[in-house]
Amino acid sequence: MLFDAALPHRRPAVKSEPGLFSIGTIITAANLPLDNSFASLPPAFYTRLMPTPLPAPYLVGVSAPAAQLIGLTPDDVAASLDILIGNAVPERAQPLAAVYSGHQFGVWAGQLGDGRAILFGDVAGADGPLELQWKGAGLTPYSRMGDGRAVLRSSIREFLCSEAMHALGIPTSRALSVAGSDQGIIRETMETAAVVVRMAPSFVRFGSFEHWYYRKQTDQLKVLADYVIDRFYPALRDAENPYAALLEEVTRRTAHMIAQWQAVGFMHGVMNTDNMSILGLTLDYGPYGFMEAFDANHICNHTDQQGRYSYANQPQIGHWNCYALAQAMLPLIGDVEATQAALDVYQPEFGSKMDELLHAKLGLTMLDEHFEADRTLFDDLFAILPGVDFTLFFRRLSGVRAADAGGDEPLRDLFIDRPAFDAWAERYRDRLRAEASDDVKRAVAMNQTNPKYVLRNYLAQVAIEKAQNKDFSxxxxxxxxxxxxxxxxxxxxxxxxxxxxxxxHLEVSCSS
Known part of the structure; x- marks a missing residue:
């Protein structure tokens, strides 16, 4: 197999005769019917290489719903430990690391690339092809000063949050598995290595386009844009300007995704352009966090000294990133006005989606006739919310009764300034009565919009500390x-x- 010499100690994958995947064939992680559409791009887009083995691997966790997407059971996945950690390679894999560039914390960083991720192929999933990547599988030409590895701590965080965000209904990459090794890895302290197998229809980023723009290689830029359109947005081929249509659709998806982040109190932590998905997916989980005591200016990443990626800044940073993508695509679009028109969808799309989500979170259904009053009601809510647990507030809000304050107590207990809450709650009750809201039906709908369970940092930390002692329960x-x-x-x-x-006292950083 190609590149075997680069991996002398890998254990061989189960051999299977290529092309014979009939209805009766048993599919395992070793013989997945892999393709690799990204490998069809010119060689300048990636480097082919093998993962670097890790000693004495052990299984940490498997996501059954993610496995089901590619036709596997958790037992199928667990039986393929060497593949999960990159010590063996599936029969049809074409491992590669992609090159891209990007703006990091608002500053042009130049060439970046998959410094610790290796794409090994894509497989037909229930909703279309899914690319599979090892994250933490060793050095690549794009590792720069890094070691190409991921630690168990950060791998568990990515695994859990990928699956948690999917369950919340937020567009995201998925995580199939985590596998660990006792090999030491130096971060702030000595930690141990791990590999996540993550999945997405594509891992192409805004920075993938910036890479070719800043290198003034318009031909390569066009190859990438055509690949993205043909594979993921084929309907845009019929547009008058397919490249402007692509920018507009990506801008729209990005605006919607960030509105969904804001609605559940999710903070990404590192919204660099190389971490922004061309499909509008939440990508690259590092120092993320879910809001606890509400603070609009909360910074979940202690590396972010200036607060560029605070909760309050996420919407405008999303817009900024779309501008960076637009700059990169301008040579293809060919017209500044058409480029600006594509970008102009961001603010109305974000505003409309946020308005829709806030109405749903408050259980309000009559929108147009109460538009201005509702906006004031929302603004005044966030004015009294600082210090109040974000998730608990919205979950308990479903217990408020339209007729009287009899259901307020569990919610009221979250506030120090209870008179301020009481005054707002009366206005909220007035609004519920204005649309003759049914308490029972409203509560059911609100509890399908406001989660009871989110991945709080301390919950992840408890699971991490037990896993570090080989307790994965x-x-x-x-x-x-x-x-x-x-x-x-x-x-x-x-x-x-x-x-x-x-x-x-928990802190997460860019090494998390």
Whole structure:
């Protein structure tokens, strides 16, 4: 097999005769009917290479729903440990690391690329092809000063949050598995290595386009844009200007995704252009966080000294990133006005989606005739919300009764300034009565919009610390809870409680 010499110690994958995947064939991780559409691009777009083996691998976790997307069971995945960690390569894999560039914290960083990710192919999934990547599988030509590895801590965080975000209904890459090794990796302290197998229809980024623009290689820029349109947006081929149509669609998807982040209190932490998906997916989970005590200026990444990626800044940074993509695509679009028109969809699309989500979170259905009053109601809510647990507030809001304050107490208990809450709650009740809201029906709808369970940092930390001692029971339990975020799950009530005092001291950074 090509590049075998680069991986002398890898254990061989199960051999299968290529092309014979009939209805009766048993598919495993070793004989997945892989393709690699990205490998069809010119060689300048990537470097072919093999993953670097890790000693004594062990399985940490598997996502059953993610496995199902590619026709595997958790047992199928677990039986392929060497493949999950990159010590063996599936029969049809064509491993490669992609090149891209990007703006990091608003500054042009030049060439970046897959510094610790290796794409090994794509497979037909239930909703279309899915690319599979190892993250943490060793050095690539794009690792720069890094070691090409991921640590167990950050791998568990990516695994859990990918699946949690999907369960919340937010566009995201997925995570199939985590596998670990006791090989030491130096970050702030000595940690151990791990590899996540993650999946997405594509890992092409805004920075993939910037790479060719800043190198003044318009031919390569066009190859990439045509690949993205033909594979993921074929309907745009009929547009008057397919490249302008592509920019507009990506801008729209990005605006919607960030509105969904804001609605659940999710903070990405590193919204660099190389971390922005051309498909509008949440990508590259590092120092993320879910809002606990509400603070619009909260910064979840302690590396972000200036607060560029704070919760309040995420919408405008999303817009900024779309401008960076537009600059890169301008040579293809060929017209400044058409480029600006494509970008102009961001603000109205974000505003419209945010308005839709806030109405749903408050259980309000009559929109147009109350538009201005509702905007004031929302603004005044966020004015009294600082210090109040974001997730618990919206979940408990469903208990408010339209007729009287009898259902307010669990919600009121979250506030220090209770008179301010009481005044706002009366206005909210007036608004509910204006549309003759039914308490029971409204509560059911709100509880399918406002999650009870999100991946709080301390929950991830507890699972990580146990996993570092080879106890994966908490990881498995937490994953199952997060896969049903809107259900009551009374047996897991502790996962929806206010965070303990020690949780406020947790910090995550770009190495997380």
């Amino acid at each position: 908490e990881l498995e339990r937490l994953l199952k809870v997060l896969q049903r975020p809107y259900d009551e799950q009374p047996e897991h009530e502790q996962y929806a409680a206010l965070p303990p005092d020690w949780a406020s």
